[in-house]
Amino acid sequence: MSEELFLTIDVGTGSVRAALVNQRGKVLAISAREHEQIVPQFGWSEQRPADWWNGVVAAIRDLLSKEPDARGRISAVATCGQMHGTVLVDDRGNLARDTAPLWNDKRTVAHVKAFEKAHRPETYLADSANPAAPAWPGFKLQWLRDMDPEAWRRTAAVLMPKDWINLRLTGEITMDRTEGGASFLMDPRTGEWSDRMIGLLGLDRAKLAPLRNPVEILGHVTAEAARQTGVREGTPVLVGGGDYPVALLGSGVCRPGIGSEVMGTSAIITAIAEKPLLNAVVSNVGTVEGNWGAFMLLESGGDAMRWARRAFHEKQVSYEDIVAKAAEAPAGCDRLFFMPYLAGERLGDHRNARAQFFGIGAAHGLAHMHRAVLEGVAFAVKRHIDILDGISGTPLQRVIASGGGARTKLWMKIKASVYGIPILVPAEAECGIVGCAAMAAAATGLYSTVEDAAEAYVTYAEEVMPDPAWAEVYRPMQAFFEKLYFHSQSLYDDLDRLSS
Structure with missing residues (x-):
């Protein structure tokens, strides 16, 4: 008898991806269809x-043609998707508006500023789990209420x-608690919609879909x-x-003490905790297994290297060339510091932060930079x-790295040595896709919990350990970096006044 399969669907910003995964967690086939972003x-x-x-329709049909008798072997469908x-x-379940504002849409800035002017974070964090930000659906709904009343x-x-895709698949309307927890509208203590936050934003609770847990069976594929x-x-x-909490699960990040770093254009560090970590510079997302992922985002992660390639080389050399040049300099760069705030900071009182080199001497050259x-x-x-360790009281014991930056060996070794803990790469x-499969495996009884399924499905290609000599150099430099970070803040507003 042929082995049963899971059909996973990921609604990304750039494409829809469908995949077939076997019951051992092996990805057998993937099909993708791109879609455009409207600006x-x-x-x-x-x-x-x-x-x-x-x-979704095109990707699934293509996928079913790739694997023998796939249609008869699929035992469950699991979806994830771009958040917010x-x-x-x-x-009637039809679209009331042809387009949907995305996670990276900034049209809500005025609504966020008005909210921030009226409410300090400490007065609402316990009810929302998050500081105010343009990405949250709560503010998008304010804009839609005010600017598209029809x-x-x-x-x-x-x-x-992904809820829209599920509606098309099953005819059922729901939202899961990972999305609810990052909406600015869900009470993290109850896992239900927050009457207080809905009231503060002037929204209608009746329009919010019922909240359910990700691993529950929502419904079944309809005839249509x-x-x-x-x-x-x-x-x-x-x-x-x-997509983010599901990817955390699919990289094995599902227990307190384990962190995730997504090393893309930005650098997002996430720590798993039993409850949200409430702080004006920390965001929280509910996780599939029922914990919380507290995360902080550095706007310029990989983008800092992109900037260096443009600024120093006018894009005429490769990233590999830049890393090879960097490897010529000693750990600590003979006490040369770079503050990577090229695009400011996402949250907090100093969103107008700037980047800088500090400590340049005549002996420093391009490799040091x-x-x-x-x-x-x-x-x-x-x-x-x-910051995350200080709030949670449970220091990270290891970090799971993903994204393009995780392929840069020198950077990984630098990071492991600065963090003082191992970094693993799935x-x-x-x-x-692996996270969706782990959910399906738990939902169909193959494993008793999603944590057990993830443990069975996720393996690691490498483990990067801290270099003891580098770590010794970096420890006092980290303390100096903190001091430089703090003292620079007094200059940002002055610089803005100069610019204006």
Whole structure:
């Protein structure tokens, strides 16, 4: 008898990806369909939910043709998707608005500023789990209520991207608690919608979809969805989760003491905790297994290297060349520091932070400058780790790295040495797909918990240990970095006044 399969669906910002995964967690086949991002004006970013569904249909049909008898072997469907994309549907389950503002849409800035002016973080953090930010769906709903009242009037339910796909698959309307926890509208103590936050934002609770846990069975593939996709009618579909918490699970980050660093354009460090870590510079997202992922974001992670390539070389050399040059300099760059705040800071009182080199001497050259960029990003992320450790009381014991930066060996060794803990790299880079499969394995009874499923499915290609000699150099430099960070803040407003 042929082995049963899980069908996973990931609704990303750039494409929809569908995959078949076997019951041992091995990804057998992937199919993707791209969709465009619409930018009606500067700072806005939206997509058509109809495009997501069309991509899902095409990707699944392509996938089913790649694996023998896949249609008859799929035992469950699990979805994840880009978070915060705010989809409005009417009382018949049709779109009340053709487009949905995405996670990176900044049209809500005025609403966020108005909220921040009226409310200090300490007065609402316990009710929202998060400081105010333009990404949160709560503020997107304020904008839609005020700027598109006709669509708001027709709205019967608010969904996130993967919830819209689930609605098309099953006819059921729901939102999961990983998305709810990052909406600015869910009470982290109860896992239900917060009447207080809904009241502060002037929204309508009746329009918010019911909240459920990601691993529950939401419903089953309808006859119409089966006709369109080729998936067998009646196949169970999970509630699913946001792409970030599902990828945390799929990289083995699902217990306190384990952290995740996504090393992309930005650098996002996440620590798993039993409760949200409440602080004006910390964001929190519910995790699949019922914990919380407290995270801090450095705007310029990989982007700092991109800047160095442009500023020093006018893009005429490769990133590999820059890293090779950086490797010529000693650890600590003979006490040259780089503050990596090229795009300011996401949260807190100093969002107008600037980047700088500090300590330049006549003996410093290009190799020092390049290595200082890599080390400066590491010091900035270590600063975030220390904040998270200080609030949680449970220091990180290891970090799981993903994203493009995780492939840069020198940077990984620098980071492990600055953090003082091992960094592991998953063998399977498709962490979201593995996370979906782990959810499906738990939902169908193959494993008793999602943590057990993740433990079985996730293996690591390498473990990067701190270099003891480098760690000795970096420890006092970290303390100096903190001092430089603090003292620089008094200059940012002065610099803004100069600029104006």
